[in-house]
Amino acid sequence: MLAIALVHYPVVNKNGQTIGSAVTNLDIHDIARAARTFGADAYFVVTPYADQKRLVEEITSHWREGYGAGYNPARKDALSLVRVSDSLAAAIATLGEECGEPPLVVATSARAGDKSVGYQELRRQIAIGRPTLLLFGTAHGLAGEVIAMADAMLPPIYGAGGYNHLPVRSAVSIVLDRLVGPARD
């Protein structure tokens, strides 16, 4: 079981204050397509706000059961992975019940932290079937209390040099490719 959680609360803003961010249509679609491509089993959209949860349900139902399902079956496939969760704790509990053991909870961040696990080491854990939940933050990143709930953290994605401002959609794609993509040719 490999799952992703996109956290909209609690995250931090530009000034490091804890906020809740708005769900976007784009993050739902792009991340669902990446998740489906790399064989993830679930994509949790984490938000406690009723209007935001309703928005996610409206978007996904259009593509899962509405007109979009017939128009674009590949999109239906991807969006079938989306689940809405009130909180990260609820998503972790759900996964634990489904897997019969608590998932390994792994945070991602544009800043280095402690509890670091390498991509290759985590790749091995996933390959041997360890249930794993990858956490991604919106806005300016996961709040400290979310990182504190994680068992481990992946190193930031650096390319060439110190520029470190990838969209979360790009980060999810790269992390999945590194963790479960094909071996390098």
Added chain:
Amino acid sequence: MLAIALVHYPVVNKNGQTIGSAVTNLDIHDIARAARTFGADAYFVVTPYADQKRLVEEITSHWREGYGAGYNPARKDALSLVRVSDSLAAAIATLGEECGEPPLVVATSARAGDKSVGYQELRRQIAIGRPTLLLFGTAHGLAGEVIAMADAMLPPIYGAGGYNHLPVRSAVSIVLDRLVGPARD
């Protein structure tokens, strides 16, 4: 010199017909941020349409010189890579002049083709300084006449199984990570 071209014309639609697609704000931002992260030198937005070219100029100038430049310097950095080009031929000619030799033109596709070059082989070529232009298609992918202009093609990105419907923004991120990202840890 590593450059990216996002082609809006000629590309194909769902039925394989040649069309011109619309430029999107999203593709400009997301791909510029990935290009900047991985140290690409230029990001060509290829479209022959005057209104579309104007739109790209308006968006990039807001972030390069307008209010956005002060508000978000990291975005200014990324969008400074964006150039508008009338055609792929023009982008190739420009790069050739700047580099003093024709760039290696490498197409990407969700479908396998001939002229295939492996990621590791192309990574070596880029590392030794071979000027390279990576082509990405919008809509349902690059038209045959664009692929015919390429010297080589990268294999499609597969994850787990046959689902192969990544957003172009995800594909750019993954291809750059494979070609110029850090060695796997």
